Amino acid sequence: MNINGIQIDDTFAEAFNMRGTRVIITALNLTWAYHAANAMTGFATSVIGCGVEAGIERELSADETPDGRPGVSILMFAMGSKVLMQQLETRMGQCVLTCPTVAAFAGIEPKEGLEVEPINLGKNLRYFGDGFQTSKLISKKRYWRIPVMDGEFLCEETTGMVRAIGGGNFLLLATSQAKALKAAEAAIKAMKQLPNVIMPFPGGVVRSGSKVGSKYKTMFASTNDAFCPTLKGLVATELSDDIESVMEIVIDGLTFNDVSNAMCAGILAICGLGEKSGVKRISAGNYGGKLGPHHFKLHELLTKK
Amino acid sequence: MNMTALTFTLKKNPTFKVDCSQLTPDKLAGMSLDKILEITLINNLKVIDLFKVSGNNFDNILFKKSTSQLDFIGHKMARGNITIDGDCGDFLGAKMYNGSVICHGNAGDRVGDKMRRGLILIDGSAGDYCGSQMIAGTIGVFEKVGKYAGFGMKRGTILLTKLPKLHATIQDCGTHTLPFLTLLFASFKPLSTLFNNIQSQRMQRFGGDLACGGNGEILLLLT
Numbered sequence: 001m002n003i004n005g006i007q008i009d010d011t012f013a014e015a016f017n018m019r020g021t022r023v024i025i026t027a028l029n030l031t032w033a034y035h036a037a038n039a040m041t042g043f044a045t046s047v048i049g050c051g052v053e054a055g056i057e058r059e060l061s062a063d064e065t066p067d068g069r070p071g072v073s074i075l076m077f078a079m080g081s082k083v084l085m086q087q088l089e090t091r092m093g094q095c096v097l098t099c100p101t102v103a104a105f106a107g108i109e110p111k112e113g114l115e116v117e118p119i120n121l122g123k124n125l126r127y128f129g130d131g132f133q134t135s136k137l138i139s140k141k142r143y144w145r146i147p148v149m150d151g152e153f154l155c156e157e158t159t160g161m162v163r164a165i166g167g168g169n170f171l172l173l174a175t176s177q178a179k180a181l182k183a184a185e186a187a188i189k190a191m192k193q194l195p196n197v198i199m200p201f202p203g204g205v206v207r208s209g210s211k212v213g214s215k216y217k218t219m220f221a222s223t224n225d226a227f228c229p230t231l232k233g234l235v236a237t238e239l240s241d242d243i244e245s246v247m248e249i250v251i252d253g254l255t256f257n258d259v260s261n262a263m264c265a266g267i268l269a270i271c272g273l274g275e276k277s278g279v280k281r282i283s284a285g286n287y288g289g290k291l292g293p294h295h296f297k298l299h300e301l302l303t304k305k
Numbered sequence: 306m307n308m309t310a311l312t313f314t315l316k317k318n319p320t321f322k323v324d325c326s327q328l329t330p331d332k333l334a335g336m337s338l339d340k341i342l343e344i345t346l347i348n349n350l351k352v353i354d355l356f357k358v359s360g361n362n363f364d365n366i367l368f369k370k371s372t373s374q375l376d377f378i379g380h381k382m383a384r385g386n387i388t389i390d391g392d393c394g395d396f397l398g399a400k401m402y403n404g405s406v407i408c409h410g411n412a413g414d415r416v417g418d419k420m421r422r423g424l425i426l427i428d429g430s431a432g433d434y435c436g437s438q439m440i441a442g443t444i445g446v447f448e449k450v451g452k453y454a455g456f457g458m459k460r461g462t463i464l465l466t467k468l469p470k471l472h473a474t475i476q477d478c479g480t481h482t483l484p485f486l487t488l489l490f491a492s493f494k495p496l497s498t499l500f501n502n503i504q505s506q507r508m509q510r511f512g513g514d515l516a517c518g519g520n521g522e523i524l525l526l527l528t
Contacts, residue, residue, distance in 0.1 A: 067487045103484055134460060134520055136443070136485055137422060139492045145485055154484045 001299050003268070005275030006282060008298050013169045013263065014286035015294040018047075018077045019084045020164030020254055021119060022107025024060065025096060026071035036102045037072045039095035044076070044087075045201045048221065052078045052087040053166060053252050055198030066105045067154070073107050075198045077166050077252040084161060085119050092155075097125055100150050106141075108160030116162055122146075122155030165294050168251035168259035171209065171227065171283040172270055173243045179278030180245040181205070183270045187249055190269035196258040197251050209248045212287055224285070243280060260296055264305045267298070310365040310388070311341075313356040318372045322394060323347050323355060326377035330364045330385025330404065368393070373413055379406040382423070388497075395432070398425040401442065407498055414451065417444045420461070424492075428499045436463045439521060443489070447499045458514050458521035462489075464500070466526050468509075475513035475523060482506050483524070503528065 001008040025040070027033040037056050044054035054076040065071045076091075078084035096104050110116045122144040126133040129146040135157070136143050142157040172187070174180035188204035191197065199205070214222035225231050226238040227246045239246070249266055253259035267282050284298055313328060323346050327333075333341060342353040352358060360367070364385040368378065371391035378394075379387045383402040392410035399418040411429035419438045426445040433451035436444050436458050445464035454469050486506040493500050503526055511523040 066491075067484055068491075069484075069487075132520075134522070135441075136462070136489065138485075138488050143485060143488065145483075151481060152483055152485065154488075 001302065003271040003302070004273075006271050006277075006279050008267070008302060009281060009283040010299055011284050012286055012289070012298065013167070013284035013296040014289060014292035015165050015167040015169075015259060015296065016079070016292045017294075018053075018079060018164045018166035018252065019081045019161055020075060020077045020166075020252070021084060021088060021159055021161045022057065023074045023076070023088070023092075023096075023121065023159055024065060024071055024105040024107045025074060026060075026065045026067050026069040026103050026105070027099070028069065028101035030059065030070040030072075032099060032101050033069075033071045036096050036099035037074055039099065040091045041074055041076075041200075042095075045206075047077075047079050047083075047166070051083055052076050052091075053198070053200035054091075055200045055204075055252075057195065057198055058192070066156075067103055069103070075107075075196070075252070075254075077164055077198075077200075079166075081117070081119070081161060088159075089120060089124060092121060093125055093128075097128060097146070097148070097153055097155075103154040105156045106159035108162055110160060114162065116160040118158040119161045121157060121159045123157045125153075125155060162254060164252065164254050165256055165259050166252040167292060168253065168263055168294075168296055169248055169285050170263055170267055170298065171246055171248045171285060172279050173227075173239065173246050173281040173283060175242050175244055175278040175280065177245040180247045183273055183277050183279045184247045184249060186273055187266035187269045190265045191249070191251070191262045194258070194262050194265055196255065197253040197262040199249055199251055199262075201250055204249060206248045206250055207246075209246070209285055212291075238283070240280070248285060256294060259294075260301050263296055263298075264301050267302065268305065306361070308362040308365075309360040310367040311358070311360040311363050312367040312369055313352070313358055314369040315356055315371060315375070315391075319355060319374045321347070322374055322376050323350075324377050325368075325375050326380035328352075328366065328368075329379060329382035329387065330366060331383045333363050333366075336363075371410065373411070376413070379404070379425070382406070386496075392429070397427075397431075398423065398444075401425070405496065407496055409497075411448070412446075416446070417442065417461075420444070426493070426496065426498045426500055436461065436521075436523075438517075439463075445498075445500050455511075455513055455521055455523050457517050459517050460520045462521070463523045464526060465523060466503075466528070468525050471511060471513075471523070474515040474519075475511050476515060476519075478510040478512045478522075480507070480509045480527065483508065483510075486524075 041054040057073040126144040146153040209224040210221040376394035379398040389408040395413035401420040401423040405424040414432035430448040439458040439461040441460040509525040
């Protein structure tokens, strides 16, 4: 397949089952909502080392939030519910409770036809109030009011956890590092317009794609040498002579469709830049289809679009 | 089917107090109108002797031409909504478990006595001991309240617009802007109440009753 002079490999991205949740953070202004959200989603690029993968889904205007203040929505994914709950609680305690003027609300509500499990948001944080915390049941939702030095921290008792998908991805192969980065930025810009997904790596882009295993016994993953441009000639490379830089975009989303929509949006944004962008090929990362149950076949996705 | 609130229209103002505790959505659920008319309220007086009854939505009860002789409206109610067009007597919403009670007139003494959950909003004034022994929930009084508001309250919120004389175990915690009030006021929007006219989240907070743990609050709304 070739779109606008850019070759699309006949391959697939391999993704995994995850658990996901959404939290809505509001503050007196957007700057402080971002301070809390950036702290909460910091060091959350990969479950391998961070426990969770998290990111800011989008900005919310004052009329979209429960308390009528500007905010952002955060998505957080983990391989299991226990880790997700643990990480959510820790991050809420250290990054949200601590941030001036911020309040936190559930971002996923129980809905017919959707398996939603309530998980703690402010339920245990309330004990920070040392007995002065109070709860209010408003429109069937329980909120906790915890007295803090800047006033009151308002936090919904629980949010919803759902089954989700993590590890959707695609690779872009370009003639230079600068051109790869520019194309990746265009893809991220387009993908950020879509709901229910995050690209958890710095700026949404990852340069250190990995393969399973290593020559070192203690390492269970190591650099994806087949896609490293400086190893052309030394290993069984996947790269042609003109490729000097490869970047990957990893996507976590609430459903298969959310991830595939985001992948399509990103790939098409790059293809929209055309041949002159320096991007020669789009590929995807997989483990031979044996590890992850979800396969995003590039040709299939793009043909449907 | 067109759903209209189950309406109790008082035929004439009784000269004695009437216990209306049986006329709540949960207690009337599943009853026929005929059966409701036969409920004995006080002495030998039945619903049919005091009220005209109409409507079919038992989750929504309306008292029309209500007066201060009607006590215990919403007593122990656990769900639904009661609206009172007019005044009501003592113990409005006493021992409530949930649901909402909206009074468009004045209420008597001991509004929300021992209430555990739910919402009582009074557009007029309330008598003495408003929110007495309250366990939790929310009471709002748009006009004046009598003496000893919040007496013995453990938790819960009493919203007031005018400061009454408070007893010694209710303490002034200063003036604040509380973010949860946005959510609370937003939840009032579907209800017809004067509290929907309040825009400000600015209020003076009084904590108490300190003789009973002190986790309750009286919020004096500053407009």
